[in-house]
Amino acid sequence: IEEGDGAGIGRLLEGLHPADIADLIEQLNSEQQEKLARIAPDVLTGDVLANLQWDTREVVAAELDPAHLAAAIQELDSDDATLLIEELDDALRQQVLAEVPEENRAALESSLSFDEETAGRLMQREFVAAPDFWTVGHTIDHMRAAGDELPELFFDVYVVNTGFEPVGAVPVSRLMRSRRDVKLADIMEEVRIRIEPDTDQEDVAYYFEKYHLISAPVVDASGRLSGMLTVDDMVEVIQEENKEDLLALAGVNEAGLTDTVFESVKSRAPWLLVNLGTAVLASGVIALFDAAITQLVALAVLMPIVASMGGNAGTQSLAVAVRAISSRDLTSANARRVIIREMLTGTFNGLIFAVVMGVVAGLWFQNWALAAVIAIAMVINLACAGLAGILVPMGLKRFGADPAVSSSVFVTTVTDVVGFFAFLGLAAMVLL
Amino acid sequence: IEEGDGAGIGRLLEGLHPADIADLIEQLNSEQQEKLARIAPDVLTGDVLANLQWDTREVVAAELDPAHLAAAIQELDSDDATLLIEELDDALRQQVLAEVPEENRAALESSLSFDEETAGRLMQREFVAAPDFWTVGHTIDHMRAAGDELPELFFDVYVVNTGFEPVGAVPVSRLMRSRRDVKLADIMEEVRIRIEPDTDQEDVAYYFEKYHLISAPVVDASGRLSGMLTVDDMVEVIQEENKEDLLALAGVNEAGLTDTVFESVKSRAPWLLVNLGTAVLASGVIALFDAAITQLVALAVLMPIVASMGGNAGTQSLAVAVRAISSRDLTSANARRVIIREMLTGTFNGLIFAVVMGVVAGLWFQNWALAAVIAIAMVINLACAGLAGILVPMGLKRFGADPAVSSSVFVTTVTDVVGFFAFLGLAAMVLL
CATH class of the missing domain: 1.10.357.20 (SLC41 divalent cation transporters, integral membrane domain)
Known part of the structure; x- marks a missing residue:
C-alpha cells in the first residue's frame, strides 16, 4: 500500500478516529512516514497531526506544504494549534505563520511568547465566562446564541466579577440541572488556585490531580481571565513528566521510539x-x-x-x-x-x-x-x-x-x- | 495542637478543601494519624477519606467507628465509596456494610464482586442516559426535573437505543448550545470503545488518553449501559500505573511514604x-x-x-x-x-x-x-x-x-x- 497510492490510503483510513490514524502512522519507519506525507497529505489533518507524538510530527511536518500546515492549524483549538506550531523549526514556522490570517497569527504568537512547559503554552484562548449576577436561564440563552464563538468543548462556565477576574466556576452539568431563575453566584464553586501563564506545567498538573479538576481558568498579570486549561491536556502532561522521570533515572536524556x-x-x-x-x-x-x-x-x-x-x-x-x-x-x-x-x-x-x-x-x-x-x-x-x-x-x-x-x-x-x-x-x- | 483538642482541630481545618485537609493529615506520622482519628473523627468526612492515600486511609479507618465510616461512605458517589470500602479488612468491611441501608449495600457488594484494578471497581453507577429520539429541549427539561437523582457531576449524556445499549454520547456543553428542537441522534458522537466491568484499568486509562475522553460508558455482559467512568479517576490510575512501573524497575514491590x-x-x-x-x-x-x-x-x-x-x-x-x-x-x-x-x-x-x-x-x-x-x-x-x-x-x-x-x-x-x-x-x- 505504501507504494504510491495516495488516494487508496485515504479511502482505507476513512472513518477511523484521528487517534487511530496517528497510531498507524507511528508504526511506520521514518522513510515511510515521509513518503506518506508526500503522497497523501490530506490524510494528515489537524486532528491527526495533533495526535501524533512530537518526533513523528517533526518528520511529517518537514515534508508538508506550509499552506497545508497553516490550514491544519486553523482547524484546531488554540492550545492544540500552539502545540503543533511550537515544534516546527524557525524557518518553517515563519512560513506557516505567514499563511495564517492576521488575527489568528497574533494569538498564536502570543502563546508562543510564553516559555515551554508552562500554562501559557497549554492554555486555550476560547472559554466561557459570565458575570456573577446572571441567572442560569440567561446564561444558557446567551450560550445558545453565541454558537460558534464558544470552544468546541467546555466543562465549566467561569463566573467573573466586574474586573473580569474569575471568582468561581459552575460545572455545565450543574448549570443544566438548576432552575432557570437561580443566580450563578449561588451555585458556583470558589476558584482556589490562581494559574498564571508562566506557571510550570508540572505544578498545573499537580493542582488538577489534587483537586480532581476538569478545567481551570488562567489569569493574566492583572488577574483578568485570559484562558483555560482542560484535563485532557493535563493527562498528556502527567504522562510526559512521568516518562521524563523514568528515563532520567535510567540515564536517558530524551527518547522517542522512532529515534534513529x-x-x-x-x-x-x-x-x-x-x-x-x-x-x-x-x-x-x-x-x-x-x-x-x-x-x-x-x-x-x-x-x-x-x-x-x-x-x-x-x-x-x-x-x-x-x-x-x-x-x-x-x-x-x-x-x-x-x-x-x-x-x-x-x-x-x-x-x-x-x-x-x-x-x-x-x-x-x-x-x-x-x-x-x-x-x-x-x-x-x-x-x-x-x-x-x-x-x-x-x-x-x-x-x-x-x-x-x-x-x-x-x-x-x-x-x-x-x-x-x-x-x-x-x-x-x-x-x- | 495534636495534644487532644479535637474541637480546635475542627475549627482550624474549617473552610479548607478536603484535598488540602488530606494532605495535612498525610504529613503526620502514623501514631499522630491514629490519635487524630480518635479525638477528631468529624474531620474525616467521606471527601477527606477519599482524598487520602490508601496507606493513610488504612491507618485512620482502623480507629474509626463503623457507623462513622458507613455515614462517610454514603456521602460519596458509588465509585469513591467502593474505593473506600475495598481497602478495609474483611471483618471491618462486614461491620460497615451492616450499617449501610439495604439498597446501597447491594450496589456496593456488586461493585466489590469485580476484580481489583478493573473498570467494575472504578465505575460509578450514577449516570445520565437518554433515548436517541429525544430532543435537546426534552432532555434538558428531564434532567432539571430529575434533580438529586443525577450524579453530582457529569460530562456526557449517553444516548441509548431501545435495548439500553449506549450508541453515542453528547457532551453537556454541546447539549447546552444546541437548539432545543435538535434530536440527540444528530449531535451525538459515536461510542467507539466497549468497556466491560472486567476490563483492566490500565486498558481503560489507555483509551481515555488516546481518545481524549472525559467520561466513558460501561456496559454489562448483555451490552446494556450499567455505569460510567470519569477522567478524574483515570488520572489517578495513570499515576498509580506509572508509579508501579518506576518502582518495579528499581526493585521495590509496593511503597507508601508512611510505610514503617x-x-x-x-x-x-x-x-x-x-x-x-x-x-x-x-x-x-x-x-x-x-x-x-x-x-x-x-x-x-x-x-x-x-x-x-x-x-x-x-x-x-x-x-x-x-x-x-x-x-x-x-x-x-x-x-x-x-x-x-x-x-x-x-x-x-x-x-x-x-x-x-x-x-x-x-x-x-x-x-x-x-x-x-x-x-x-x-x-x-x-x-x-x-x-x-x-x-x-x-x-x-x-x-x-x-x-x-x-x-x-x-x-x-x-x-x-x-x-x-x-x-x-x-x-x-x-x-x-
Whole structure:
C-alpha cells in the first residue's frame, strides 16, 4: 500500500478516529512516514497531526506544504494549534505563520511568547465566562446564541466579577440541572488556585490531580481571565513528566521510539560517559588495595557483590524518594522521618544480607574472617546506600535541579566507592 | 495542637478543601494519624477519606467507628465509596456494610464482586442516559426535573437505543448550545470503545488518553449501559500505573511514604535477595579466572568498569523499552526495527567507550594489549546490554508477565556475566 497510492490510503483510513490514524502512522519507519506525507497529505489533518507524538510530527511536518500546515492549524483549538506550531523549526514556522490570517497569527504568537512547559503554552484562548449576577436561564440563552464563538468543548462556565477576574466556576452539568431563575453566584464553586501563564506545567498538573479538576481558568498579570486549561491536556502532561522521570533515572536524556540509532546514541552516550568517570573512580579505590588482592584473590571475586548490593539498595531508596518528591508527598515537614526510615531500612537489609552473604562466603572460601569482613562491609554499604538514595535527590531538589536527572549516577558512585573501600580496607586491616 | 483538642482541630481545618485537609493529615506520622482519628473523627468526612492515600486511609479507618465510616461512605458517589470500602479488612468491611441501608449495600457488594484494578471497581453507577429520539429541549427539561437523582457531576449524556445499549454520547456543553428542537441522534458522537466491568484499568486509562475522553460508558455482559467512568479517576490510575512501573524497575514491590521501616524492608528485601543470587553467579564467573587475576591484578581493578558500563547501557535500553511497551508504542509491527536499533545503539556506544577506555587503561597500566582486551570486551558487553534491555521486557510481556517487574535483575545478570566473562576470558587467552 505504501507504494504510491495516495488516494487508496485515504479511502482505507476513512472513518477511523484521528487517534487511530496517528497510531498507524507511528508504526511506520521514518522513510515511510515521509513518503506518506508526500503522497497523501490530506490524510494528515489537524486532528491527526495533533495526535501524533512530537518526533513523528517533526518528520511529517518537514515534508508538508506550509499552506497545508497553516490550514491544519486553523482547524484546531488554540492550545492544540500552539502545540503543533511550537515544534516546527524557525524557518518553517515563519512560513506557516505567514499563511495564517492576521488575527489568528497574533494569538498564536502570543502563546508562543510564553516559555515551554508552562500554562501559557497549554492554555486555550476560547472559554466561557459570565458575570456573577446572571441567572442560569440567561446564561444558557446567551450560550445558545453565541454558537460558534464558544470552544468546541467546555466543562465549566467561569463566573467573573466586574474586573473580569474569575471568582468561581459552575460545572455545565450543574448549570443544566438548576432552575432557570437561580443566580450563578449561588451555585458556583470558589476558584482556589490562581494559574498564571508562566506557571510550570508540572505544578498545573499537580493542582488538577489534587483537586480532581476538569478545567481551570488562567489569569493574566492583572488577574483578568485570559484562558483555560482542560484535563485532557493535563493527562498528556502527567504522562510526559512521568516518562521524563523514568528515563532520567535510567540515564536517558530524551527518547522517542522512532529515534534513529544516531539519536539514541546521542541521548545515551553523555550519561555513559559520566558513568565511565565514576567507574574509573571506583577502580581507583580498588587499585589502592592491589597488594591485598594479589595476596588473597577471593577479595577480587567477592568485591563486586558488596558494590552490587549497595547499588541496588540505593536505587530502591532513590526510586521511592524521586516518586515521593514528584508527587509532593515528601516535604520539609516529614523529611527527617523519611531520611531516618531510609537509613534504618538500609541498615536492616544490610544486617539480613550480611548474615546470608557471610555464611555463603565462609562456606565458599572456608575463611570465616573473610566472611566477617564481607558481612560488616555489607551493613556499612547498605546503610550508606539508603542515606544516599534519599539525600541525593533531596539535595538536587534544594539546589533547584531535577531530582530524577543524574541522581542515580551520584548514588551508584557512593555505593561503589563505599562498597569497595569498606570491603577491601577492612580486609587489608584484618586479614593480611 | 495534636495534644487532644479535637474541637480546635475542627475549627482550624474549617473552610479548607478536603484535598488540602488530606494532605495535612498525610504529613503526620502514623501514631499522630491514629490519635487524630480518635479525638477528631468529624474531620474525616467521606471527601477527606477519599482524598487520602490508601496507606493513610488504612491507618485512620482502623480507629474509626463503623457507623462513622458507613455515614462517610454514603456521602460519596458509588465509585469513591467502593474505593473506600475495598481497602478495609474483611471483618471491618462486614461491620460497615451492616450499617449501610439495604439498597446501597447491594450496589456496593456488586461493585466489590469485580476484580481489583478493573473498570467494575472504578465505575460509578450514577449516570445520565437518554433515548436517541429525544430532543435537546426534552432532555434538558428531564434532567432539571430529575434533580438529586443525577450524579453530582457529569460530562456526557449517553444516548441509548431501545435495548439500553449506549450508541453515542453528547457532551453537556454541546447539549447546552444546541437548539432545543435538535434530536440527540444528530449531535451525538459515536461510542467507539466497549468497556466491560472486567476490563483492566490500565486498558481503560489507555483509551481515555488516546481518545481524549472525559467520561466513558460501561456496559454489562448483555451490552446494556450499567455505569460510567470519569477522567478524574483515570488520572489517578495513570499515576498509580506509572508509579508501579518506576518502582518495579528499581526493585521495590509496593511503597507508601508512611510505610514503617519494617514495611520498607519487607517490600525491598525480596529483590535484594534475587540480586544477591545473581551477584554470586557473576562472582562465580570471576572465580573461574582467579589464576589470571593473581598474575595480573590490573584485571581486578578494571573488571568492574566493563560490568558497570554494561549495566548502565542495559538499564537505558530497558527504560526506553518498558516505557514504549506501557504506552503501547512498541508492538509486533515495529518490534524488529526497535530490536535492531537497540543492538546497534549498544554497539556504537560500545565502540565509542571502547576507544575512550582503551586509551585510559593503556595509559594507566602502560599495557596496550590489556587496553585492546578491555576495548573488545566493552563492545561485546554493550551490544549484549542493548539486546538484553529490549528482549527481556518483550519476553516477559509475551509470557504474560509485567515487563517492568524483575526485568532489571535479568538485564544486569546478563551484563555482569557477559562483562566479566568477555573481559577476563579474553585476558586469559591473550595476555597470559
